[in-house]
Amino acid sequence: MATQEETFKNIVSHCKEYGFVFPSSEIYDGLGAVYDYGQNGVELKNNIKQYWWNAMTKLHENIVGIDAAIFMHPTTWKASGHVDAFNDPLIDNRDSKKRYRADVLIEDQMAKYDEKIDKEVMKARKRFGESFDETLYRQTNPRVLEHQQKRDALHERYQKAMNANDLVELKQIILDEGIVCPISGTRNWTDVRQFNLMFSTEMGSTADGTMKIYLRPETAQGIFVNFLNVQKTGRMKIPFGIAQIGKAFRNEIVARQFIFRMREFEQMEMQFFVRPGEELRWFEYWKQFRLRWHKALGLGDEKYRFHDHDKLAHYANAATDIEFLMPFGFKEVEGIHSRTNFDLSQHAKYSGKKIEYFDPELNQSYTPFVIETSIGVDRMFLSVMCSAYKEEQLEGGDSRVVLQLPPVLAPVKACVMPLVKKDGLPEKAREVMDLLRLDFNIQYDEKDSIGKRYRRQDAIGTPFCITIDHDTLNDNCVTVRYRDTMKQDRVNIDQLHEMIRQQVDMTVLLRKLL
Numbered sequence: 001m002a003t004q005e006e007t008f009k010n011i012v013s014h015c016k017e018y019g020f021v022f023p024s025s026e027i028y029d030g031l032g033a034v035y036d037y038g039q040n041g042v043e044l045k046n047n048i049k050q051y052w053w054n055a056m057t058k059l060h061e062n063i064v065g066i067d068a069a070i071f072m073h074p075t076t077w078k079a080s081g082h083v084d085a086f087n088d089p090l091i092d093n094r095d096s097k098k099r100y101r102a103d104v105l106i107e108d109q110m111a112k113y114d115e116k117i118d119k120e121v122m123k124a125r126k127r128f129g130e131s132f133d134e135t136l137y138r139q140t141n142p143r144v145l146e147h148q149q150k151r152d153a154l155h156e157r158y159q160k161a162m163n164a165n166d167l168v169e170l171k172q173i174i175l176d177e178g179i180v181c182p183i184s185g186t187r188n189w190t191d192v193r194q195f196n197l198m199f200s201t202e203m204g205s206t207a208d209g210t211m212k213i214y215l216r217p218e219t220a221q222g223i224f225v226n227f228l229n230v231q232k233t234g235r236m237k238i239p240f241g242i243a244q245i246g247k248a249f250r251n252e253i254v255a256r257q258f259i260f261r262m263r264e265f266e267q268m269e270m271q272f273f274v275r276p277g278e279e280l281r282w283f284e285y286w287k288q289f290r291l292r293w294h295k296a297l298g299l300g301d302e303k304y305r306f307h308d309h310d311k312l313a314h315y316a317n318a319a320t321d322i323e324f325l326m327p328f329g330f331k332e333v334e335g336i337h338s339r340t341n342f343d344l345s346q347h348a349k350y351s352g353k354k355i356e357y358f359d360p361e362l363n364q365s366y367t368p369f370v371i372e373t374s375i376g377v378d379r380m381f382l383s384v385m386c387s388a389y390k391e392e393q394l395e396g397g398d399s400r401v402v403l404q405l406p407p408v409l410a411p412v413k414a415c416v417m418p419l420v421k422k423d424g425l426p427e428k429a430r431e432v433m434d435l436l437r438l439d440f441n442i443q444y445d446e447k448d449s450i451g452k453r454y455r456r457q458d459a460i461g462t463p464f465c466i467t468i469d470h471d472t473l474n475d476n477c478v479t480v481r482y483r484d485t486m487k488q489d490r491v492n493i494d495q496l497h498e499m500i501r502q503q504v505d506m507t508v509l510l511r512k513l514l
């Protein structure tokens with residue numbers, strides 16, 4: 001049995017080998033935490049985006065989309081707080097010359113205490129068997145209590161230091177906890193410094209006429225600055241939402257775990273504008289709706305959980321993450337935030353423009369409150385990949401790698417294969433292709449044995465393989481082989497289109513969310 005770490009490594013190499021994800025500019029040895037999507041990756045990614053876009057805009061008549069520019073007026077980022085506060089605390093180890101996020105080092109240390117506690121509990125469960133009372137054990141066992149006490153003390157000290165932005169204290173915590181660099185094994189740390197995550201560049205051509213601008217670190221601000229444009233031109237009535245999909249850029253200090261943390265990535269964000277006082281009701285609605293959106297894909301309900309924030313940003317009055325069980329643990333895939341009227345008020349203040357909504361029912365004007373749902377396309381892609389990737393042992397000692405992707409997301413829906421490259425079978429196969437290819441992404445493959453062709457399609461997650469043989473010329477039937485069960489059926493060519501549609505049609509999935 002492969003460990004989770006090995007499985008993850010295998011998923012990363014599979015993504016490369018089968019044209020899903022390549023390291024960026026690989027011929028020059030790549031660029032840290034930047035990736036390119038290949039021929040299959042782009043299809044899967046587009047399908048994820050389409051599922052999100054349709055679920056937001058088609059299922060909600062009061063949500064419309066926009067596509068704002070990546071470059072925005074620099075004052076945007078002053079107003080949003082990113083210039084002053086979009087920082088991570090970084091620390092270097094002088095011996096290994098490796099750079100770390102101080103907060104991550106401390107959080108990892110807390111996780112170590114949790115692991116120790118879990119180990120004690122696991123050992124006790126084995127020892128006591130049926131009669132084991134976990135709650136009582138956690139409350140009374142001296143070793144567990146000692147770890148718990150250390151963890152709680154660390155948590156409190158850490159929270160205080162983070163809230164106060166106390167970098168000296170963060171370093172002191174690292175020293176006091178005896179945290180060592182995983183590479184050099186030493187405690188030879190530099191001071192902790194703040195590091196702004198925004199990339200900047202210059203706009204304009206003359207030396208004194210240039211303006212420092214930023215590559216947006218989130219797509220949300222493009223929505224806020226267009227609030228009035230969309231509300232007025234679309235005659236939108238509150239509550240209503242604006243959705244957007246687009247690239248965002250963050251100069252992440254530690255970029256690891258493949259496409260989980262990238263420096264250039266893509267977000268799908270929706271800002272929902274509501275009456276002040278109604279935001280928590282809508283927050284609850286969006287929490288539930290977004291979770292249903294994830295679960296409808298069938299990746300496994302047990303792989304999701306909410307993680308409510310106990311530490312809220314100063315402008316937020318509720319926030320939660322939807323976490324997904326990756327091979328490296330439960331990790332944030334999406335954030336849902338109740339952001340009050342912070343962003344619109346800030347833009348009103350910095351631009352000097354009035355950004356308000358006149359509510360005809362209340363006969364009054366106000367700055368709307370906002371619920372945001374924000375999901376990373378790439379993290380969603382990774383969660384789909386991780387749950388789909390299976391290494392299967394087959395009867396007769398054979399094995400296969402299969403991507404059990406939800407058929408609606410699969411890059412290729414069906415592969416059409418003539419059994420042999422002669423006797424009119426390729427021509428018949430082309431006819432079958434023509435019946436299907438305008439509605440579905442279809443591949444044609446006539447090379448190698450049928451078995452090898454099946455494996456190639458399994459590896460990219462194609463739900464159907466359609467084989468044309470000599471009998472097809474007489475009975476108009478083909479052999480359909482299903483990816484997951486590997487079972488085969490004889491199907492009339494006239495029924496193929498409907499059979500595929502039922503499995504891959506996005507409207508079927510969207511209907512589940514109604």
Ligand code: ATP
Nearest residue numbers: 252260261262265332333334335374375376378379
């Ligand atoms: P994290 O705590 O993991 O850095 P975050 O809380 O900063 O994430 P948000 O600012 O809430 O993330 O961004 C919303 C979503 O954008 C995240 O849930 C995630 O899916 C995605 N995202 C954020 N940063 C990255 C990144 N560097 N690479 C890929 N996706 C990202």
